[in-house]
Amino acid sequence: xxxxxxxxxxxxxxxxxxxxxxxxxxxxxxxxxxxxxxxxxxxxxxxxxxxxxxxxxxxxxxxxxxxxxxxxxxxxxxxxxxxxxxxxxxxxxxxxxxxxxxxxxxxxxxxxxxxxxxxxxxxxxxxxxxxxxxxxxxxxxxxxxxxxxxxxxxxxxxxxxxxxxxxxxxxxxxxxxxxxxxxxxxxxxxxxxxxxxxxxxxxxxxxxxxxxxxxxxxxxxxxxxxxxxxxxxxxxxxxxxxxxxxxxxxxxxxxxxxxxxxxxxxxxxxxxxxxxxxxxxxxxxxxxxxxxxxxxxxxxxxxxxxxxxxxxxxxxxxxxxxxxxxxxxxxxxxxxxxxxxxxxxxxxxxxxxxxxxxxxxxxxxxxxxxxxxxxxxxxxxxxxxxxxxxxxxxxxxxxxxxxxxxxxxxxxxxxxxxxxxxxxxxxxxxxxxxxxxxxxxxxxxxxxxxxxxxxxxxxxxxxxxxxxxxxxxxxxxxxxxxxxxxx
Numbered sequence: 001x002x003x004x005x006x007x008x009x010x011x012x013x014x015x016x017x018x019x020x021x022x023x024x025x026x027x028x029x030x031x032x033x034x035x036x037x038x039x040x041x042x043x044x045x046x047x048x049x050x051x052x053x054x055x056x057x058x059x060x061x062x063x064x065x066x067x068x069x070x071x072x073x074x075x076x077x078x079x080x081x082x083x084x085x086x087x088x089x090x091x092x093x094x095x096x097x098x099x100x101x102x103x104x105x106x107x108x109x110x111x112x113x114x115x116x117x118x119x120x121x122x123x124x125x126x127x128x129x130x131x132x133x134x135x136x137x138x139x140x141x142x143x144x145x146x147x148x149x150x151x152x153x154x155x156x157x158x159x160x161x162x163x164x165x166x167x168x169x170x171x172x173x174x175x176x177x178x179x180x181x182x183x184x185x186x187x188x189x190x191x192x193x194x195x196x197x198x199x200x201x202x203x204x205x206x207x208x209x210x211x212x213x214x215x216x217x218x219x220x221x222x223x224x225x226x227x228x229x230x231x232x233x234x235x236x237x238x239x240x241x242x243x244x245x246x247x248x249x250x251x252x253x254x255x256x257x258x259x260x261x262x263x264x265x266x267x268x269x270x271x272x273x274x275x276x277x278x279x280x281x282x283x284x285x286x287x288x289x290x291x292x293x294x295x296x297x298x299x300x301x302x303x304x305x306x307x308x309x310x311x312x313x314x315x316x317x318x319x320x321x322x323x324x325x326x327x328x329x330x331x332x333x334x335x336x337x338x339x340x341x342x343x344x345x346x347x348x349x350x351x352x353x354x355x356x357x358x359x360x361x362x363x364x365x366x367x368x369x370x371x372x373x374x375x376x377x378x379x380x381x382x383x384x385x386x387x388x389x390x391x392x393x394x395x396x397x398x399x400x401x402x403x404x405x406x407x408x409x410x411x412x413x414x415x416x417x418x419x420x421x422x423x424x425x426x427x428x429x430x431x432x433x434x435x436x437x438x439x440x441x442x443x444x445x446x447x448x449x450x451x452x453x454x455x456x457x458x459x460x461x462x463x464x465x466x467x468x469x470x471x472x473x474x475x476x477x478x479x480x481x482x483x484x485x486x487x
Contacts, residue, residue: 003066006088007119010176012062015121021108024063027120028103029096031061035122039132043152047140051151055126058153060184062123063107064090064176071114079476080419080487081109089485090176092123092184094131095191098203101272102298106486110179123184126153131188160185165295165418166336167480180486181418182296190293197290198264198278199241199256202297206266206274207470208462209294209302213282213407216451217305218265221277224455225267237268262290273300273470275462280407284330284381287410295418298487300470301349303423304411305458308377308403309386310428311396317431318450320372320457322353323424326409327378327399333413343412348465348473349423350374356460357425360453375402377424379409403428419487421473425461427454 007015018024035058042056069086083089096103107118129152140148148154163169165181182190191202212218225238229246238246241263243253267275278294280286294302308321324345328334337343357372358364378401385392385404396404408424415422427450465473474487 003117003119006066007062007064007090007121007176010064010088010090010174011124012064012090012119012121013059013123015119018118018120019111021104021111021118024107024118024120025096025100025104028061028063028093029100031120031122032094032096035059035061035127036132039127039129039152043129043133046148046151051147056152058127058132060092060094060123060125060127061096062090062092062119062121063103063179064088064119064121065110065114065116065179066119067114067116071116073113075113078113079474079479080483081106081485082113083110083485084481085177088176089179090119091179091484091486092125094127094184094188095202098191106180110485125159125183125185128153128155128185128188130155131185131192155189156185159183160189162186162292162336162417164484167482178484180484187296190296193293194264194297197260197262197293199260200239200243200264200266204237204239204243204266204268204276205264205294205297205299206268206276207272207300208275208466209299210275210277210455210458210462211280211287211290211302211304211306211407211411212277212455213280213306214451215279217455218263218277218279220452220455221265221267224459225265228267235267235269235274237266239266239268241265262286273466275459282383283406284332284379284410287407288332288414291411291414291418291420295414295420299420300473301346301421301423301465302411302415303349303353303425303458303461304408305454306405306407306424306426307429308405308408308426310431311402311404312373313431315373315402315428315431317428318371319428320357320454321377321403321424321426321428322350322357322372322374323377323403323408323412323426324350324374325376326412327376327396327401328409328413329378329380329395330406330410331381332410333417337413337417341416343409343416344477346421346423346473346475346477348468348475349421349461352461352464352468353423353425353457355464356457359460360457373402376400377402377408377426378404380404380406416478419474419478421475421478423461425454425457427451 039058042052164178242256262280264278412422
């Protein structure tokens with residue numbers, strides 16, 4: 001069967017065979033923009049009182065390859081961009097204006113490794129109207145808004161899941177195996193949620209992400225960002241919730257009356273390798289929610305900069321904890337990543353965080369141990385875990401944990417699940433097992449002395465990782481034996 005016929009049999013329309021990643025991305029962009037344009041035109045007519053006479057021809061683009069036994073590359077050095085079984089592979093794609101560089105890179109690596117041809121066409125998956133026409137129902141009355149679902153495709157949650165990433169996906173007869181962790185619908189779903197939760201458009205998110213659970217980190221980040229912009233050497237914009245951009249752009253937004261649930265702030269570089277800081281608030285549920293959606297942007301890493309309870313008498317308030325293991329007492333990801341699955345540390349990130357602590361504090365060698373400990377962090381879903389002291393004492397003691405928090409294990413586990421390198425550097429804010437409970441006066445002194453330094457360490461770690469080349473971060477330990485080719 002010819003290459004074209006093989007994908008026609010899978011339901012791909014108008015397939016074109018291409019040998020070049022740039023040509024493939026151009027064709028994907030043309031197909032997507034044409035489909036999105038037809039959706040916008042059909043909705044505009046509907047809003048004027050003329051519903052579509054039939055289904056709107058607006059479907060996601062598709063890219064696929066066929067790999068034969070002679071095309072296989074059994075090179076253990078490659079963490080991604082390689083397929084190990086012969087067969088048909090493909091994926092639906094979305095928002096090429098946002099993901100063009102990512103698509104170009106992934107397809108280019110695939111072509112270089114396997115010397116195969118790409119097939120680009122139109123998939124069988126319709127593009128849901130809300131993913132193209134934002135606030136489609138804003139100016140419609142209730143009856144007209146209800147009528148939308150009979151004329152336009154709406155998000156189909158039965159086709160929007162994480163089966164590929166979770167390792168539970170199984171193909172239907174004749175269905176190509178996946179090239180990417182996420183389908184186009186899953187990506188579009190998360191892009192919409194990111195805007196909702198963070199108050200900023202997905203276009204502003206950078207490839208290095210810092211996650212925190214305290215507003216004071218945000219205050220210092222914004223202050224530092226403005227200072228770096230004034231210096232004008234590395235970053236070109238600072239973006240805050242409401243898409244407020246400094247320096248201003250023509251379509252500059254307005255500060256929201258109320259901050260979104262997990263506001264995001266972006267120090268933007270021209271190459272996208274700047275820094276995004278998200279204040280995720282407190283708790284593993286928030287930590288899971290935001291990383292579920294950040295993952296579709298394929299960041300180079302996410303790092304947790306938060307506070308924790310120290311469990312060792314030798315720790316002092318303001319000391320740092322570099323997590324190299326996690327006790328998952330939060331349980332929010334147990335269905336997706338069973339508790340028996342170990343969450344390994346990422347060596348490159350561990351080294352970068354330790355080096356960043358040394359650079360910022362000025363400590364080195366054995367002296368570094370006076371301010372930072374490496375060990376296991378236990379993450380709980382119970383903010384008042386201290387009230388279960390007798391019950392938890394033995395468990396924490398047996399785990400050798402040196403700190404307790406409410407987000408780190410969740411963030412690391414979702415990083416493992418979605419193949420996003422992760423790391424955790426916490427700061428000890430109290431020691432409840434030893435009578436040092438976080439009280440107002442004690443907390444104020446701690447915050448004044450440590451928050452800015454902690455943030456500077458996170459920024460320095462990103463600088464180290466960027467200079468080393470972020471491609472080195474994407475470890476094989478995050479990838480399974482049955483893995484899509486795209487990073």
